[in-house]
Structure formats: structure tokens, C-alpha cells
Amino acid sequence: MTDRPLDPGSTLLVDLDGVVAEQLPRLCTYLRREYDHDVTPNDIDRWSYEVPGAEGHIGDVIGELMRDHAEWYFGGMDPRPGVTETLSALRSEYRVEIATHRIPETHDVSKAWLDDNGISYDAFHDEVPRNKGALSGDALIDDYHGNVADALSAGKAGFLMRQPYSDPGACDGAHVVTSWDDVRTLFSV
Secondary structure, rough: OOOOOOOOOOOOEEOOOOEEEHHHHHHHHHHHHHOOOOOHHOOOOOOEEEEEOOOOEHHHHHHHHHOOOOHHHHHOOOOOOHHHHHHHHHHHHEEEEEEOOOHHHHHHHHHHHHHHHHOOOOOOOOOOOOHHHOOOOOOEEEOOHHHHHHHHHOOOOEEEEOOOOOHHHHHEEEOEEHHHHHHHHHHHO
16 A cells, blocks of 8 residues: 555656646747747646737647647757656656657657657657547646546546646646656655
């Protein structure tokens, strides 16, 4: 019996953007450069955040970046502080699998970035359904409350990596963390 939120040997699904990688600073750079929109990461407080001059909201701009500038966008992100050490420590007791909604055409860039930053994992899901709760695994760490809610509904443990756009109230029952240090504390690693 353990007081950890997940039994050793379990599979932990881990999102990339906003969880492993710092997406917002790179996104804000792009918004300033391409849309003359000066915004800070804390200003992007919802996924429906409207970008003046763009056709659509922030999710559409991220789609544009994935399609047209994947190497610049994904390849230039910084890892979140503590992620490398924490995932390494978690892998000593859990299976760590990357589960991202990045489009498949960007997976080579994503895997190269993970390797370049020394971030270890056991598997990379090449196809992730819209509902991440449908993936095989025991828990999900994600920054989007909808994904965490789907995981909880599927009977998985859920960990919400808090970002300005995250809504902990939308995934009641999740462990809410703000950093990889919080994850280390929860898992006692």
C-alpha cells in the first residue's frame, strides 16, 4: 500500500505543450512578430483567446504554427523547469508515455527536441484521439482541463499542470500542480 497517487508500475501519460515544454513564450513571440499583438503568457487565459488580426482564436494560431512553422515553434521551446529530472525519476517506478495533440507531421521534430533536451520517456503515441481518456494508461498529466476531465471520466488519475488557461474547476478530482517540483512531491521521487 502506498500514499502515492499512482501505484508503481503504472503508465503515466504526459502531454508536451504547457507540461513538458514552455509553449507560451514562443507563442507570444510569434504573435508579436506576425500579428503585431503584444501579449504576455499570463494574458492567454483561455483557449478561446481572440488574437486581433488572426482568423480565429489562439488554438487556430497554434494550428498555423504546427502546420507552417513546426521546427521554429516546437524546436525553439524551452523545457519546463525540473521536467528532465522529474521524468527520469518517475521512470524508475512508472512507465512514461508522451501523449500530445501535436499533428503527426511534427512528431519527428518533437522527438528530436525531447532527445536534444535529455528528456527520457518509454513510448511516444503517434496517434492520440481527441479524447485522451481513451488512451491506454493509468494517469494523465496535461495542462488542458478538458483532457484531464476526460481522463478522470475514463477512470484514470488526472494531474492538471496549471497554466493561465487551465480551469481546475472543470476537472474536479484532479491533482492540481503548478510545477514539476509539485509532481515530485506528490510522487515522492
